[in-house]
Amino acid sequence: MTxxxxxxxxLRSRNQTVAFCESLTAGLAAATLADVPGASDVLVGGLVTYSPxxxxxxxxxxxxxxxxxxVVSAAVAREMARGARRVCGTDWAVALTGVAGPDAQDGVPAGTVWIGLAGPKxxxxxxAAELLDPECGQYALMAGAPEPVRVLSGARNEVRRLAVEAALIGALSGIREQS
Structure with a gap:
């Protein structure tokens, strides 16, 4: 099962809903959920917020x-999720912000992705790299960081695909923890 x-x-078992706020994935996370029959029971919609x-x-x-x-930070990911939850009127919202590559952006290495999750409580x-198996990531140097950081590995579309999987895993884990 995916x-x-x-x-x-x-979400269906809890009678809850979800929305997405996506930057680097530009709607891919919502589309991945919508590919599954029955998604309309829980998926309300989402925001594509590619620009600041x-x-x-x-x-x-x-x-x-x-x-x-x-824009590629833990704090912005959290606020994106909070905003999507509020705007879409859902129980949960998932946000994705990061750098798909191939190049770094504002000193942030390609593969750096933050997942935000906002829920009722x-x-x-x-x-994202911390939510997936180790082979999905690599270490990269970030300007000003005292040590290398864990990022997603792969070309642009692979980073986007892995970011979506990390977001879904993170959301599932967070929702289950709330019980």
Whole structure:
């Protein structure tokens, strides 16, 4: 059974809904869930916020936060999820922000992806590479970081695919932990 099917089944069993706020994946996470029959029972919709301006105007991410932390950060992922949950009126929202590559962006290496999850009781964020098996990642040097950071490995579309899988795994885990 796929992670998308497991997530749908878990949400359905709780009579809960989900929305997405996507940057680097540009709707791929919502589309992956929608590929599963029965997704309409739980999937409300989502926001594609590829630009910082849309993160602010659609998902209510404070511009000052983006300026201070950068768009590829734990804090922005959390705020994207909070904003999508509020705007879409769902029980849960999942956010993805990162650098698919092939090049670094603003000093952030390709493969750096943050997943945000907002639910009824809490909001959290995780690095996508930490949610997947070790062979899906690699270490990269980030400007100003005291040590290498774990990032997703692969070409642009592989990073996007792995980011979606990490987001679905993170969402499933977080929803199950809430019980």
């Amino acid at each position: 992670t998308a099917q497991l997530l749908i089944d878990e 301006e849309l993160k602010t105007s659609l998902a209510d991410v404070p511009a000052a936060l983006i300026e201070r932390e950068g 809490w909001t959290a964020s995780s690095q």
